[in-house]
Amino acid sequence: xxxxxxxxxxxxxxxxxxxxxxxxxxxxxxxxxxxxxxxxxxxxxxxxxxxxxxxxxxxxxxxxxxxxxxxxxxxxxxxxxxxxxxxxxxxxxxxxxxxxxxxxxxxxxxxxxxxxxxxxxxxxxxxxxxxxxxxxxxxxxxxxxxxxxxxxxxxxxxxxxxxxxxxxxxxxxxxxxxxxxxxxxxxxxxxxxxxxxxxxxxxxxxxxxxxxxxxxxxxxxxxxxxxxxxxxxxxxxxxxxxxxxxxxxxxxxxxxxxxxxxxxxxxxxxxxxxxxxxxxxxxxxxxxxxxxxxxxxx
Numbered sequence: 001x002x003x004x005x006x007x008x009x010x011x012x013x014x015x016x017x018x019x020x021x022x023x024x025x026x027x028x029x030x031x032x033x034x035x036x037x038x039x040x041x042x043x044x045x046x047x048x049x050x051x052x053x054x055x056x057x058x059x060x061x062x063x064x065x066x067x068x069x070x071x072x073x074x075x076x077x078x079x080x081x082x083x084x085x086x087x088x089x090x091x092x093x094x095x096x097x098x099x100x101x102x103x104x105x106x107x108x109x110x111x112x113x114x115x116x117x118x119x120x121x122x123x124x125x126x127x128x129x130x131x132x133x134x135x136x137x138x139x140x141x142x143x144x145x146x147x148x149x150x151x152x153x154x155x156x157x158x159x160x161x162x163x164x165x166x167x168x169x170x171x172x173x174x175x176x177x178x179x180x181x182x183x184x185x186x187x188x189x190x191x192x193x194x195x196x197x198x199x200x201x202x203x204x205x206x207x208x209x210x211x212x213x214x215x216x217x218x219x220x221x222x223x224x225x226x227x228x229x230x231x232x233x234x235x236x237x238x239x240x241x242x243x244x245x246x247x248x249x250x251x252x253x254x255x256x257x258x259x260x261x262x263x264x265x266x267x268x269x270x271x272x273x274x275x276x277x278x279x280x281x282x283x284x285x286x287x288x289x290x291x292x293x294x295x296x297x298x
């Protein structure tokens with residue numbers, strides 16, 4: 001089956017990334033393969049410009065809003081099954097009950113999930129996957145990596161993605177023709193919902209690659225810790241992170257080191273500070289191409 005070949009090839013690619021990551025260093029410890037990642041980012045961006053956005057735009061302009069909402073709700077309802085399982089694996093039984101109650105109410109009163117009556121009832125929608133489950137149990141995210149078609153990920157999330165693809169109810173559906181049609185519809189609908197995110201990203205970032213990388217890693221960390229991550233070492237205030245000056249050295253020895261900083265101030269580039277909504281939309285945009293490659297499986 002083509003799906004099995006996709007999973008096998010992804011495992012092989014992960015092995016190569018692990019070997020290369022051990023032998024490569026970069027300016028940012030989180031991104032030791034920046035050259036490869038930028039090349040894959042450019043490829044994905046070109047693919048999205050040529051195919052992704054035009055198809056999504058046609059979908060949005062052709063189908064009325066209520067129909068697009070039914071499509072969105074239908075696939076979100078299917079996802080609640082595995083989201084509940086992940087919350088159970090993460091030791092959150094209350095969230096599991098909520099997820100499976102959502103599925104039950106939306107599948108019945110919501111008419112096969114077309115209507116999201118569970119949200120109207122106050123049942124919160126969650127978003128969990130294998131990468132988050134691994135992270136919940138202490139697996140580090142590892143090096144940042146950008147896959148062709150699959151988009152932004154990390155070594156941990158890439159392993160999780162193998163399981164997500166292999167156990168996806170939509171991708172396991174038979175017959176193959178119906179499954180492919182459902183996968184393409186799901187992917188197109190998600191991309192159409194994020195058309196505005198493309199515009200935000202274009203306007204917000206001087207370096208789109210760096211913006212998306214940092215936003216992706218930040219968002220995944222927030223997801224693993226349910227929005228309350230512990231402070232990382234690199235996030236400590238400068239006063240805490242700086243080493244104390246050696247008291248044994250006289251000021252006369254330190255003065256030459258301090259003098260250049262006083263006489264030659266360093267010009268700083270402008271800092272881009274997109275709002276939280278822009279970061280959320282842009283990062284969600286990265287996660288959508290994952291179904292495109294999988295939709296060709298057999």
